[in-house]
Amino acid sequence: MSVIEPAVLAPEAARRSPGRRALRRFLRHRMAVVSAVVLLLIVLAAVFARQIAGHDPNTTDLFATRAGPSGDHWLGTDATGRDVLARLLFAGRVSLGVGVAAALLAVVVGTVVGSLSGLLGGWVDQTAMRLADVFMSFPSLVVMVVIAGVIGPSVTAMVIAIGLFQWPQCGRLVRGVTLAVREQEYVQAARAAGAGPLWLIRRHIVPAALPPVSVVATLAVAQAIGLEATMSFLGLGVQPPAASWGNMLTDAQSLTVISTMPWLWLPPGLAVAATVLAVNFIGDGLRDAVDPRHT
């Protein structure tokens, strides 16, 4: 990661702050803007799940099992007569929550390890980067299956595992920024004046790393949502009766459901796909906005 070079700017562009110019570049990325709107709607739907749904996600109705969409149940009901729309909306809370929590963990660990690695150098740097290699070479999904096998399915364990396996991307990035920033005169001046590593990280490294880290963090959210859905689909993530987009699809593995009850599997599948796509497109747009030279 290199520091953005001062570009030759048109006179009117020169008057704008870097943040505003980044925003303008983001707004030019049409898919990213559309995605931001879609994601906003999904988040709002999850937040106001109770108000929108009109049904409780866990109330069963054994007289109306696997009923098709109707005026009362817009997306029909599942095998125990629970309202699919309500479950879909509440599942959104779980998926988005797991995604954001895991990505946040990855960013915090990555920033701390990466900046210390870059500042201290030597064996700390060597060990940390080796460790990053090891974590990156393991397929996180498979490791999560093994963890679920030994300690049992747990959402907390899942968040920690996703976070632990995703910190290296952020760690390497922050290390690169640290190495570049470390040589800047203002940082050397701060060091000469007696600034410690923690002060340097807070005042100089974090602000410099924030734009590229926001891109990595966004992509980490997308990946975490996908991993959660996959684990729950395999029956190793969010456990029933709690709803998650992944575990709603688990019941759809029979040919009967696939062929005759699309309301049971299409909505949760589309929800994961739309959310992850939207977050990834936003990440793509952010990358263009933050680093204009990136193609």
Place this chain on the structure above:
Amino acid sequence: MGAYIIRRLLINVLVFFLITVVIFWLVHKAPGDPIAMMVPPDQLNAGSAAFIAAKRHELGLDQPLVVQYWHWLTGALHGDFGYSLVNGRSVTSLLGERFGPTIELMGTGLLLSLVIAFPLGIVAALRRNTRVDYAATVVSLGSVSIPAFFIALIAIYVFTVKFPILPSSGISDPSAPSLVDSLQHLILPAVILGFANSGPYMRYVRSSMITELGADYVRTAEAKGATRRRVVVRHTLRNSLIPVLTYIAANLPQQLAGAVVIEQVFAWPGMGQLAVSSVGRHDYSVIIGFALIIAVLVLISSLLADVLYTLVDPRVRLN
């Protein structure tokens, strides 16, 4: 070059041993009596308390943890993973019979990933910032974003339910086994696995090609009158192949992650399906054997990536 390889080998082996320590710790953390994991059940059922105590001594379970770790590791490296807690069969043979199907699926999937990724990546790089490039980006983002199991359900709906032309489960039809039948069973899972894994490869091919297309030797070749096609085929493609191959080698374990999901949806009798169903059955010895196989796969692929890297980059070789 030799020194570099040896250094990397040592680091990789060290990491591998650290991982086996973690796995051994999992063995200990796993609920259940370790005796039941190591002794064939018929012997266990026949045994009395004295027999179990003798067995415990014989297996070294009364010895310090370090000694136990050594015994477990040497046993595992000789292919002795203990016995399934559910059906009493040896984990080695259980995993062994699942190995072939998984390799078949992973291998075909990888091949199809590359078949998708290379043309798209090259065209996207050549027609940078055009509609073709954006379309390729959308395809690769789609492959990364849409969960493979959802694509699988849609594919089953289209190709098994609506137009019943392809089977949706199993590796072959036991009543009428033939090559055509096996291929028919392979198509859906392999194509979906291939598509699901193609996104990162495509982006890698694209950026690698863009880097090479901007190199000075491209301008030299063009100045000497080489056609675009010749430059791409003879020069940039070859050079960009180097980092791509290293990336593919390093990413082999990721193929396994995709296979775990696909095997589950298509009832493909591979290791991933065995692992997921073992989790459901609390069959810890099988899960731990599976973990060890992943560790070996990671070790091999990372060594392979190192060797490829050294072979193709003279700067590493000379150091």
